[in-house]
Amino acid sequence: MATIKEIAAMASVSRTTVSRVLNNSGYVSEDVRKRINKVIEETGYIPSQQAKSLRTKKTKVIGVILPTIKTETSGRLVAGIDEVLSEAGYQILLANTNLDRQKEIEFLQLLKVRQVDGIILAATNVNDELVEKIKQLDIPFVAIGQEIQGIFNVLYDDYHAARDMTSLFVRKGHKRISFIGVDESDRAVGFLRKKGFLDEMNNNNLSVEDAWVEKGVFNIQSGYEAMARIIQNSTRIPTAVFAVTDRLAIGAMRYLNEHSYTIPDEMAIAGIGASEMSKYVTPPLTTIDYFNESVGHEAAKLILNRTTNHNKEFKKITSNYRLIERDSV
Amino acid sequence: MATIKEIAAMASVSRTTVSRVLNNSGYVSEDVRKRINKVIEETGYIPSQQAKSLRTKKTKVIGVILPTIKTETSGRLVAGIDEVLSEAGYQILLANTNLDRQKEIEFLQLLKVRQVDGIILAATNVNDELVEKIKQLDIPFVAIGQEIQGIFNVLYDDYHAARDMTSLFVRKGHKRISFIGVDESDRAVGFLRKKGFLDEMNNNNLSVEDAWVEKGVFNIQSGYEAMARIIQNSTRIPTAVFAVTDRLAIGAMRYLNEHSYTIPDEMAIAGIGASEMSKYVTPPLTTIDYFNESVGHEAAKLILNRTTNHNKEFKKITSNYRLIERDSV
DNA sequence: ATTTTGTGTGTAATCGATTCCACAATTAAT
DNA sequence: ATTAATTGTGGAATCGATTACACACAAAAT
Numbered sequence: 069m070a071t072i073k074e075i076a077a078m079a080s081v082s083r084t085t086v087s088r089v090l091n092n093s094g095y096v097s098e099d100v101r102k103r104i105n106k107v108i109e110e111t112g113y114i115p116s117q118q119a120k121s122l123r124t125k126k127t128k129v130i131g132v133i134l135p136t137i138k139t140e141t142s143g144r145l146v147a148g149i150d151e152v153l154s155e156a157g158y159q160i161l162l163a164n165t166n167l168d169r170q171k172e173i174e175f176l177q178l179l180k181v182r183q184v185d186g187i188i189l190a191a192t193n194v195n196d197e198l199v200e201k202i203k204q205l206d207i208p209f210v211a212i213g214q215e216i217q218g219i220f221n222v223l224y225d226d227y228h229a230a231r232d233m234t235s236l237f238v239r240k241g242h243k244r245i246s247f248i249g250v251d252e253s254d255r256a257v258g259f260l261r262k263k264g265f266l267d268e269m270n271n272n273n274l275s276v277e278d279a280w281v282e283k284g285v286f287n288i289q290s291g292y293e294a295m296a297r298i299i300q301n302s303t304r305i306p307t308a309v310f311a312v313t314d315r316l317a318i319g320a321m322r323y324l325n326e327h328s329y330t331i332p333d334e335m336a337i338a339g340i341g342a343s344e345m346s347k348y349v350t351p352p353l354t355t356i357d358y359f360n361e362s363v364g365h366e367a368a369k370l371i372l373n374r375t376t377n378h379n380k381e382f383k384k385i386t387s388n389y390r391l392i393e394r395d396s397v
Numbered sequence: 398m399a400t401i402k403e404i405a406a407m408a409s410v411s412r413t414t415v416s417r418v419l420n421n422s423g424y425v426s427e428d429v430r431k432r433i434n435k436v437i438e439e440t441g442y443i444p445s446q447q448a449k450s451l452r453t454k455k456t457k458v459i460g461v462i463l464p465t466i467k468t469e470t471s472g473r474l475v476a477g478i479d480e481v482l483s484e485a486g487y488q489i490l491l492a493n494t495n496l497d498r499q500k501e502i503e504f505l506q507l508l509k510v511r512q513v514d515g516i517i518l519a520a521t522n523v524n525d526e527l528v529e530k531i532k533q534l535d536i537p538f539v540a541i542g543q544e545i546q547g548i549f550n551v552l553y554d555d556y557h558a559a560r561d562m563t564s565l566f567v568r569k570g571h572k573r574i575s576f577i578g579v580d581e582s583d584r585a586v587g588f589l590r591k592k593g594f595l596d597e598m599n600n601n602n603l604s605v606e607d608a609w610v611e612k613g614v615f616n617i618q619s620g621y622e623a624m625a626r627i628i629q630n631s632t633r634i635p636t637a638v639f640a641v642t643d644r645l646a647i648g649a650m651r652y653l654n655e656h657s658y659t660i661p662d663e664m665a666i667a668g669i670g671a672s673e674m675s676k677y678v679t680p681p682l683t684t685i686d687y688f689n690e691s692v693g694h695e696a697a698k699l700i701l702n703r704t705t706n707h708n709k710e711f712k713k714i715t716s717n718y719r720l721i722e723r724d725s726v
Numbered sequence: 727a728t729t730t731t732g733t734g735t736g737t738a739a740t741c742g743a744t745t746c747c748a749c750a751a752t753t754a755a756t
Numbered sequence: 757a758t759t760a761a762t763t764g765t766g767g768a769a770t771c772g773a774t775t776a777c778a779c780a781c782a783a784a785a786t
Contacts (some may be wrong), residue, residue, distance in 0.1 A: 073773090415743095746767105
């Protein structure tokens with residue numbers, strides 16, 4: 069691999085001049101420019117991004133921290149981020165925490181060391197240590213999915229989405245509605261979605277039996293088990309179940325199918341996430357599309373805006389959503 | 398952010414010595430080491446990976462080129478790659494081609510500019526230009542999913558997987574088996590899987606009507622349409638359909654469901670990929686698990702081996718697979 | 727006719743590390 | 757007692773770019 073020095077020598081000019089035609093900055097005569105371009109062409113020379121970054125302090129790399137890379141949600145998010153970023157000549161440096169909180173913090177450090185121009189974090193649980201770390205990092209930062217004071221956020225409207233879905237159940241005539249959530253330390257998925265559900269129930273003067281409210285984790289099996297517990301422990305069996313993720317919903321459906329409950333007649337069900345799967349289960353699942361890809365777009369735009377314009381006023385974007393009514397409710 | 402120079406000054410030693418304790422190389426007295434570590438501790442100094450890479454020519458970054466990041470397959474693959482890589486202190490620089498062949502080549506260039514220590518390519522179609530480019534790149538390289546002569550490969554056993562699946566249909570008593578493939582310019586998914594199917598059919602003296610062989614692209618809708626064409630154009634309606642991906646299969650199932658064919662009685666169906674969805678459609682889809690995650694592991698190990706040991710003898714790993722028999726056949 | 731402005735090019739410092747080499751000061755070996 | 761090896765430290769070159777500054781020359785403005 070040739071260096072700028074060699075190119076300069078071959079074209080009988082100084083490195084400065086070569087650098088000028090590379091970045092077309094400053095004055096270069098047409099003759100010289102041609103001569104240099106010819107040499108560049110012939111040698112297939114490409115300047116080292118490495119050296120350039122060292123000097124300019126810009127890497128054109130954005131770090132993306134994900135709780136997992138295996139899910140569709142993450143995939144769509146990254147695709148969205150990448151679309152905007154690559155358009156602007158940036159690339160993504162991936163950091164997969166596998167839901168390990170300690171790793172989240174380590175990665176923050178690691179990405180800083182690598183001098184990324186910005187960091188996008190798909191957040192799950194936010195703890196003080198993390199927030200503290202983010203703030204002292206002093207790198208353009210965008211958090212997706214969880215609100216963090218004092219930094220840029222792109223949020224899902226978990227509360228209203230949950231209310232809307234609950235409201236749909238109510239409109240369909242359900243009065244005994246059960247709920248499968250996740251731990252409330254996850255403020256967005258755990259706390260806000262549950263609050264949306266409860267508030268809407270309350271709003272309609274509908275009571276919620278304790279046994280109707282169950283908790284799972286982010287996988288299908290967990291939805292299956294939660295549904296089982298609801299059925300087994302309820303004094304009055306509910307007529308509907310609202311699961312806070314599609315996977316939980318699909319697990320629940322599985323339980324219902326295996327135990328011959330007809331959906332939606334004996335038990336209506338809905339999820340959140342608009343996973344591809346949701347469309348092809350039987351019956352097709354009513355769910356909420358969070359437009360992950362466009363959330364990715366927003367996050368990427370935000371971070372670019374922050375890096376290039378040094379925009380400092382913190383911004384919170386709440387993305388919209390769409391309730392997809394299918395046959396499970 | 399402090400630099401090594403400042404640390405050196407604060408500890409009243411030379412940069413050389415600081416560098417020594419950083420990389421614990423060479424001789425440093427216990428006294429001095431402690432003094433330097435104290436300063437490092439206090440200032441929270443972290444050496445610039447940037448500057449280090451420039452000097453050492455190692456970035457500890459591996460470029461991963463994907464045809465798409467939205468699918469489960471990609472997600473699992475990346476998760477597998479990341480698992481091994483991050484363990485070894487490497488990170489992933491993502492490049493998403495969105496199935497654009499020209500971009501594939503551009504990214505090769507781009508990753509080289511960024512001086513990645515190696516490149517993993519999840520290949521779809523291989524053309525001469527690409528192969529040529531890869532070879533002149535002179536960077537440790539591993540291709541996943543498509544065999545490329547002269548470079549490292551981690552392959553799926555498409556041919557035998559397809560034969561096995563076909564053989565399953567035959568054992569179940571099917572004689573009129575149809576096939577939904579993809580374009581044969583995709584040697585692995587298009588050509589080899591089809592060849593496996595045809596060879597096994599031939600092996601069992603079963604003929605294949607032209608109308609039974611259809612082609613789609615990598616999405617669900619396309620499977621739906623292909624199934625429609627098969628039903629509409631066949632003189633003798635087949636009793637089974639083998640789709641080369643789960644999505645195609647699920648699209649086909651959808652058509653069959655809508656047109657009231659019972660699965661598997663009137664029409665048996667199978668796919669390849671073991672997507673999460675395949676388990677939850679009705680009936681659960683018989684498919685083949687390619688162990689994407691462990692393929693990711695292998696690819697990562699291979700590239701690390703190649704970068705660190707300068708292992709030069711080309712290696713081809715064919716990963717194994719598992720036929721998952723469910724209720725659709 | 728002198729000053730200013732616009733063009734074109736090069737010298738050398740700089741970014742923040744690593745590393746070769748030189749040089750002391752000890753300690754061990756002959 | 758001399759030589760050799762071990763241990764400890766620093767000076768300065770280096771990686772491959774960018775960029776502030778200086779300088780020369782031509783054209784335009786005064």
